Amino acid sequence: MEITGLRDIFLSKEEFFDTEVTVSGWVRSNRDSKNFGFLTISDGTFFTPLQVVYHDNMENFNEIAKLGVGAAVIVTGRLLATPDAKQDFELQATVVSVEGDTLPDYPLQKKRHSLEYLRTIPHLRPRTNTFQAVFRIRSQIAFAIHSFFQERGFVYVHTPIITASDAEGAGEMFQVTTLPLENIPMHEGCPDYKEDFFGKKTSLTVSGQLNGETFAQAFRDIYTFGPTFRAENSNTQRHAAEFWMIEPEMAFADLEDVMFIAEDMLKYIIQYVLINAPEELEFLNQFVDKELLARLQNIVKSDFARVSYTEAVELLSKENDRFDYKVEWGCDLQTEHERYLTEEVFKRPVFVTDYPKDIKAFYMKLNEDGKTVAAVDCLVPGIGEIIGGSQREDDLEKLTKRMEEMKMNLEEYQFYLDLRKYGSTRHGGFGLGFERAVMYITGMSNIRDVLPFPRTVGNCEL
């Protein structure tokens, strides 16, 4: 049986007018009169549901009339233009066959549910308008990111999830083990990792960057797109224990190139969603964030602002009265500061560059002033930091010195130092938190509502 997706019908409706089609979907509403009725059905391929008209000349009219919200049907009929009605067209059904009925306790009856309630039913919430919009846009953003980098010749690299290094000490890590927790084999007072699967202590990755750099020194332009983890006991709207990151890395590139590609990428993915999910964005603009569309359209057109960390601190410290954390040179910027800069001062995305070396990672390139490094954060309205990047230290001597200052184990990073020994190049890259990008583009304010199955402290459902 040939089933046509509603997306095909809605996007090429003229081709289908006055022809017979078979569609499938789940009932969103059902209104029956004495001798006819209306079903609206959604098959998940298009945001807007289809109106189906059924009549009492169908032998299962009574069965259809009783169908509840959520039931699955397959409908054959003729698509008719309805220029005078609210919707452009409707399907005059000849056959409505019930694929799977539903039960009266179906939790998603036709009314609005709170996001909090919907989080308790992660297996059903994708059926609601809000999550139809959010998760289709999430998928589109992911594909736009791949398209953006592939069109530019970047090679996609799967950096490892299980790792024996702590990368950059970027955060608390989850341990991965096959040792029996009820009876850990010990050796001289420590767990005997020789008995563990990999013969050493292993964890879930916090960043693929260092691995990514090894590939950039071979393919010039690469990107990663994979899950990363933080075992941080923080229960905020913006943090999850498991989230996805995109980390491009470019050889023969400096901080200027990093900013160029970051701005270009953000505009590309927003443009992609504006073109491919107009119905979803319209819905989110109406029910979630009234300024969403205006903000997205504005970003595509405007150049991102630029300010050095030192200049930003000057701007912010004048306004210290309004901040919980007072700003002075050398401190890390908090979300309140970031949002003030991007929302109040610049009113658009802004790159903040050249941070004090002491608040940034060991691998960032030391500037000539000896105090700051060639780091860049991209701040966007409503979110704060969405991208963090840098030019990397490519000088073997300076890098070794910095790692020694920070008391790092050079032995463990021999592979990373090798990149500076054999054909070192100026290079840089950034990390984009994927969920932050999805929040930004959908207007959703809680990371739990842009992750299909969110993992946060105390929560690991399904």
Next chain:
Amino acid sequence: MEITGLRDIFLSKEEFFDTEVTVSGWVRSNRDSKNFGFLTISDGTFFTPLQVVYHDNMENFNEIAKLGVGAAVIVTGRLLATPDAKQDFELQATVVSVEGDTLPDYPLQKKRHSLEYLRTIPHLRPRTNTFQAVFRIRSQIAFAIHSFFQERGFVYVHTPIITASDAEGAGEMFQVTTLPLENIPMHEGCPDYKEDFFGKKTSLTVSGQLNGETFAQAFRDIYTFGPTFRAENSNTQRHAAEFWMIEPEMAFADLEDVMFIAEDMLKYIIQYVLINAPEELEFLNQFVDKELLARLQNIVKSDFARVSYTEAVELLSKENDRFDYKVEWGCDLQTEHERYLTEEVFKRPVFVTDYPKDIKAFYMKLNEDGKTVAAVDCLVPGIGEIIGGSQREDDLEKLTKRMEEMKMNLEEYQFYLDLRKYGSTRHGGFGLGFERAVMYITGMSNIRDVLPFPRTVGNCEL
């Protein structure tokens, strides 16, 4: 400084002839004569390296002449067609600036290294011809998979990596924990998981399918593409502890639809690589597998064969003499059987369908015979099973009965049963092992050579 990628030059060479360009790259070879020399450089964007000619009228001629393999350079010059030479064109350099020199102990001198040796330097092996080919093709296959599904309206879903369920009991799992292994808090003789990060015992996912099904019942067509894990102590050429899987799932679809999309997808990604990586495939065909190109071209053109498990067992049991494991109805097929079917009997990819229910997972749809399920494996020459799929049991009663027979904890699968209560649909999907696909398309025979940083028992480097 505007640096042009070698890919742009090789793919649009006429546009660059007789113009000045600046390129970058790493030295592959350096031959100098008295008053001139040749560098071949590769920038990682294109498989074929570029020949650069330099002369003693350049002030750093001596420095250039001494450059070793692996050094990084930036070269400005004029691109000249050389119709009488081996290569179509060369770059007559005016400036060669040394970006980063290399050391005499650079492990990748200009000679062939064994794959075993290269596995010991995973941070450098991407610079070799073999791994330039393999990892660019890996990236292209990944993108082709996304393109295939997105063009068909499938929604990409990130199913969770950390999970509290054991999915289908598909294999040994890695445990994920923040409990201190040197001092596990105990409660009544068991680890006290209330103290663990998620408040319960958690592991790394072995499959995203069950989660994927929840989204298919909302979006109709979805796919996952993410890492999966097996803590199996098996040291074979085809198994890794961490690998990537693609798991599409379609509502309103039967086993026929599953096979159609699987065949279509495999042909699409092979066609994509044939078009986009001809130089890489040519190289692999010459040095890795002499039948690679013929095999790939053949698959794109041929219809996949189909045989039921019962028919396959009849064919195989006649040849039991040649097998280590003898075949009889009810047994699982081993790689030797799978390869015999696809390589000797059908000489092309083959779908084997309708396996005995007792050797397949609980969620597969029971056929009318009561003995077999609507399962399908796709076998390909040189590999054996590359895809495993099925139509899913969509009948609440039958599914519950089967789960009870298998003594599963129904409570834990309530979300999965809900999908059969509220608008159940015929549906199905499959899993493609991504590395198996990469092995198949590159001709590489060891999974360690298609994973950027392979994780196998006892091995977790970088």
